[in-house]
Amino acid sequence: MSFMQALKARWNDSASLVCVGLDPEPAKFPTGFAGDDEGVFDFCRAIVDATAEYACAFKPQIAHFAALGAEDALTRLIAYLHASHPGVPVILDAKRGDIGSTAQQYAREAFERYAADAVTANPYLGRDSVQPFLDRADRGVVILCRTSNPGAGDLQDLVVDGRPLYQHVASMVARDWNENGNCALVVGATWPEQLREVRAIIGNMPILVPGVGAQGGDAEAVVRNAASADGTGLLVSSSRAILYASNGADFAEAAGRAARELRDTINAARR
Ligand SMILES: O=c1ccn([C@@H]2O[C@H](COP(=O)(O)O)[C@@H](O)[C@H]2O)c(=O)[nH]1
Numbered sequence: 001m002s003f004m005q006a007l008k009a010r011w012n013d014s015a016s017l018v019c020v021g022l023d024p025e026p027a028k029f030p031t032g033f034a035g036d037d038e039g040v041f042d043f044c045r046a047i048v049d050a051t052a053e054y055a056c057a058f059k060p061q062i063a064h065f066a067a068l069g070a071e072d073a074l075t076r077l078i079a080y081l082h083a084s085h086p087g088v089p090v091i092l093d094a095k096r097g098d099i100g101s102t103a104q105q106y107a108r109e110a111f112e113r114y115a116a117d118a119v120t121a122n123p124y125l126g127r128d129s130v131q132p133f134l135d136r137a138d139r140g141v142v143i144l145c146r147t148s149n150p151g152a153g154d155l156q157d158l159v160v161d162g163r164p165l166y167q168h169v170a171s172m173v174a175r176d177w178n179e180n181g182n183c184a185l186v187v188g189a190t191w192p193e194q195l196r197e198v199r200a201i202i203g204n205m206p207i208l209v210p211g212v213g214a215q216g217g218d219a220e221a222v223v224r225n226a227a228s229a230d231g232t233g234l235l236v237s238s239s240r241a242i243l244y245a246s247n248g249a250d251f252a253e254a255a256g257r258a259a260r261e262l263r264d265t266i267n268a269a270r271r
Contacts, residue, residue: 003117003140004182006089010056011232016263020051021239022060028244030251041073045080047243050256052085054263057235062094078114092116097129107132111139118142123169137180145169148188148211174202184208189217196225204228213241223269231270238262
């Protein structure tokens with residue numbers, strides 16, 4: 001099954017548009033979890049088991065593992081996700097993109113080494129820098145369009161031929177890059193107006209929406225402005241607000257509760 005087929009099936013089966021972000025930060029772990037490979041894996045596994053029921057996808061952020069030298073934990077975590085929660089797609093948030101020969105290695109890293117179902121990619125270098133990902137029709141390519149951070153507009157809003165650059169990215173991906181039907185876009189929850197504009201450009205293509213929770217985005221506005229015609233089309237991603245909902249012994253239950261509450265907030269807005 002391809003990433004897009006798996007995502008559609010999971011939206012349906014879970015009745016959830018929540019993507020649980022996995023950004024391990026040992027300083028925020030509860031007592032008893034070390035910052036080494038073992039501790040990172042054990043913490044993330046507990047979070048995954050507590051939240052899978054409410055998740056349409058998981059999104060491990062590669063820098064949070066690599067900075068700790070915990071790449072083995074990431075490999076084991078994705079293998080664990082596939083084995084214990086089959087059917088829940090895994091998006092590796094790596095924001096890759098480089099000249100073709102290097103991009104090929106990034107594609108191998110995401111899809112062979114880590115066995116991710118999809119990867120985030122940066123379109124700044126142009127189509128050839130993303131082509132090795134696009135060529136993998138069975139895997140997803142989630143392309144940065146209008147990011148959630150405060151400085152997103154510095155470059156992404158620059159007006160080119162009468163419209164902002166992020167709208168060109170949206171059009172180009174929807175019209176030209178999505179030949180294999182395996183593309184999605186990233187648009188931050190912190191920009192509801194831009195979400196609405198992007199949805200109008202791209203039809204039903206999925207949008208990964210980080211920025212609810214710790215970054216303050218409004219989940220209801222995300223759904224109102226950017227759900228697709230059938231009420232899906234979104235992966236509303238939250239990391240810290242779920243992972244660190246409690247740093248006590250109840251951390252996993254608190255994470256499950258936070259994921260469930262986000263799912264319910266989103267679903268109330270879908271009706
Ligand atoms: O525009 C973007 C693209 C990616 N991210 C990533 O999502 C999570 C957000 O974490 P929170 O704790 O829910 O704020 C993180 O991994 C970012 O690297 C993003 O925030 N914005």
